[in-house]
Amino acid sequence: MALLIETGLSDWISDSDIARDILRHYPNTDVRTPDSLGDPADITMVAVVGLKNDHHKRLPNLQLVQKLGAGVETIVSNPNLPEHVRVARLKPDAPAQEIAEWFVAYVLRHQRHMGFHEAAQRRAEWLPKAPLYAPETVVGVLGLGHIGARSAKMLRAIGFQVMGWSRSPKQIDGVTCLHGEVALPELLGQCDHVCAILPSTPQTVSLFDAGMLAAMKPGSQLLNAGRGDLIDETALIAALDNGTPGHAVLDVTSTEPLPSENPLWAHPGVTITPHVSGWHLGDALSDVGENFQRLSAGDPLLHEVDRGRGY
Template sequence: MAERLGTLVFSSDFDDFATWKNALQAQLPDLQVVHASAIERPEDVRYAMVWKPPAGFFERLLGLQLIINLGAGVDALVARSDLPPGIPITRITDPQMSRMMAGYVLFAVLRHARDIPHFEQAQRRGEWAYRHPRAPDETTVAVLGLGQLGAMAAHEVQRQGFRTLGWSRTLRQIDGVQCFSGMETLDDVLGQADIVVLMLPATPHTHQLLDRNRLMRMRQGAALVNVARGSLVDQAAMVDLLRSGHIGAATLDVFTQEPLPRDDALWSLPNVLVTPHLASVAIPASSAQQIAANIVRVAQGLDPDNRVDAERGY
């Protein structure tokens, strides 16, 4: 089995190698797991587990059979010039990641629906600024992107009693969520929402999908939550509209440039919450079983599950 499985190489500056190695070898004791900095025989590497590996990373891995992306978004990976053609790429679809993402989205929605930014600003002024709460069904939340993560987030939002709209490229069906599809419906969805949640993949079709004109389609004072990718939004236009109050507030976990530069205007806007791309991350203990199953499938000459369509970008 050891000879048949071969070696997995790990490359990520954001994930702990030892934790992932232990989790994988608990599932596949015969799998050799090495860090990218310690590869002695690149020709033995059959599997690569990566998150934003350095340029040229794949050029030496001539025996590669599977690439495992350490996360749900694969936009940075499929755009690389050194990506070997024809090698299957898989994403992690751990239910724990979906729960983590849904929890973050629900936190952000509740924060805006209950006007918490208003009270945070009032606290800094030392002001007792009462604002009467609204019933959940008086707030409309639009979730743009209804893949695995988006669908669970929309489900959790509607469970709290919010009027919930969903929008995606192709029509989906989610209990309690009014679903729309196609570009011809997007402006109408934006115009109905008090809170807009971005959960779309980053592809050429979604690049700056929310440009200045489309951001202006949002209701005056509506809130924006972005847990997808910074490239979905015209960030400069967003900043202008946050300053003017057309966008009332924002919770942002992703940005055009990451880490967000220290001099970026978003840091100092009082109606913005910045978090460092942590809404959902892969958890080794719960993800390793899925990854191990795909390694075994590939070793047996079978196609892996959760394969990414590199041309579509997701």
Template sequence: MAILFRSTPAATARWRPLLRELMPEHEFRFWPEIGDPADIEYAMVWQPPPGLLASLPKLRLICGLGAGIDHLLRDPDLPRHVPIMRLVDPYMTDAMSEYVALSVLRLHRQDLDYLAQQRAQSWEEREQKNACERPVGILGFGTLGQDAGRKLKALGFPVAGWSRTAKEVAGFVTYAGGDGLDALLARSEILVCLLPLTTATEGILNAGLFARLPRGAALVNAGRGGHLVEADLIPVLDSGQLSGAVLDVFREEPLPKGHPFWSHPRIIVTPHIAAETHPPTAAAIIGDAIRRFAKGEPVANLVDLATGY
């Protein structure tokens, strides 16, 4: 039995010694040097080339190396009979919550305005709300969304969450479905997107959605670039319907030089760093999952291909 590892060259260099240390009982094949494809029963992958997984005739389990699995579902030859495990790592959850809290605070405390004043050498105080007066809505209220919500609530923000299907989460107002989305948007002065990218959520951040937010609301997108209709964002920022946006994910990454997001005064760009995979903890989680799967024991966080997460 062998395990295929496929990621970026830089990530592979970081993972290689950890895998050999934490999972010495397994043989690893590091792409593109995979040897005989029939030897491989497990795959640990990030953005594998289309057709790679289908070329492994004895593949038993696919382990994604990131929180999302949309990079796998884009493969037209994905072997859909093979279970896929989504990586849920408390380290990454904490990192995402830190990013969301930082972004919400920057928008809440009017950082974009004060940075512009600094560049203009202008000393001007602005009226400031308290956190308890700034409702935050979170699209995607699973593990990541709930943890971010708890961190924001501890800072004093009123937080509500929206998910595709109804769920009760202690201490939070929650919404679901189309009517629930309208209700969440109507109350959200800062909207945070942490949704998985699926056919149902592609392009959800669009002109129609922005129009349903209170005037002057702000956006944080740390989900996926495909959630945002990029051409719809700048007009609502220029009109004042939105007051600002913090964007960590983009349809094309790296964000191309010359893209208007780089220079827009109401946009903060970060290079997809909200919750990077942490090899030491992720390797331990995936290693445990493979051992459990090999023994026929239940494995957590298997993907439902019907929903895409």
């Protein structure tokens, strides 16, 4: 039994760096990379960012796909993945902290009128403008799992009024939590900022269509660090032109990298970051090694995904 690290990425952590980190925690593990693959029949577990359509053909004894992150929608929906192959994800603390920081950064950028002051500086104009007051500002967090709960708590600690929304009931101290489809438009109409960290499921794809965008508070800000397919981007552009919402900050888009001709790039109401809100995995790579040990021993896996539900 062997573990293959195959991210297919050149602008993130290298396969060899990930392999070294796993070996630091589990020195006796048979960890391989594409450069040291050996016999593909030895591979029982592969750690990936995205699943390739030929993985099941190249790795005939594959038993587990380990996502190096949280979102597994493209893996569980891959029709080429045999039914017996299990899927697990990571729930790392480091990117949860970083994504919460990303939400805070762009909420505060709006609250403190940083764009306004930067533009005034370029014109050499001294133009005082009162910042928005945090205790009078409502921030909504959509998705109250590991990352969303961290984000809601961080925003509440700064002094914002925080509302949370999830499909099932949740409780977070100091946060007004709503749940269910009917409650979402109610929340949107009250929030000055909406921070979305929802998974991609059949229920969330294009959830933010023209109707849902129209339910937002005029002039509010929509921030998405979850999945790009949450938002109907054509409807978003039309909604921004009407001022509801007033601005969108997107760390994820429906197509990545975002094509240069996409109108989101040039729209004055859009800020784009290239899927960088959560970057570091911290100590979570030890879970990859732990799952390989558990798979080999026949023990329950960490963070195994229900392939039917998609998370």
